[in-house]
Amino acid sequence: MIIGAHSIVYSMSPEADRAFLRDVLKLPTVDVGGGWLIFGLPPAEVAVHPSDRNDVHEFYLMCDDVEAFIASMEKANITCGPVQNQGWGLLTQVRLPGGGHLGVYQPRHGRPKAMGVKSVPRKGAKRSAPGRRKPQAKKKAVARAAKRRGRPQRWKA
Numbered sequence: 001m002i003i004g005a006h007s008i009v010y011s012m013s014p015e016a017d018r019a020f021l022r023d024v025l026k027l028p029t030v031d032v033g034g035g036w037l038i039f040g041l042p043p044a045e046v047a048v049h050p051s052d053r054n055d056v057h058e059f060y061l062m063c064d065d066v067e068a069f070i071a072s073m074e075k076a077n078i079t080c081g082p083v084q085n086q087g088w089g090l091l092t093q094v095r096l097p098g099g100g101h102l103g104v105y106q107p108r109h110g111r112p113k114a115m116g117v118k119s120v121p122r123k124g125a126k127r128s129a130p131g132r133r134k135p136q137a138k139k140k141a142v143a144r145a146a147k148r149r150g151r152p153q154r155w156k157a
Helices: 014-024 066-075 135-149
Strands: 029-031 037-039 060-062 088-097 103-105
Touching: 014 037, 066 088, 066 103
Parallel strands: 060 103
Antiparallel strands: 029 037, 088 103
16 A cells, blocks of 8 residues: 655755755665656654644654764764754754755654565556466466376477
8 A cells, every 4th residue: 555655855956955865865866857856765654743733744864873973964064953852862953055954863762663565566567467377387387287198288389
């Protein structure tokens, strides 16, 4: 049913922020056409919090050591905000090249097991009809049956 999540970061300077995700955070990418990049992320989780209104969403990245993350960003001349102990985690804010901020935190809360995903064929991928064998497999099955009956099976080209 669900095979993943797709998050969107809106930016006034999308090229600069895409370069940050690709070159600094080293997220894997796929070009879906015209240089439009989609970035791969590690396993994700989602939480629902109470609010006075709907359609309010937040996006955070998680790290295993927030101080080490900040040190690696400093080496790349990326500014991070001070670490805030939120109870549920140690939070910093990364200033993106486009001017926005991205929350990064070291979780202190329980983490769910990553959801297993069944392989889903891509649109346009060719699949055999259910219950039908591929021609070569069918030939082999007929040859085995003929051998069991004691007579060879010959195929016409």
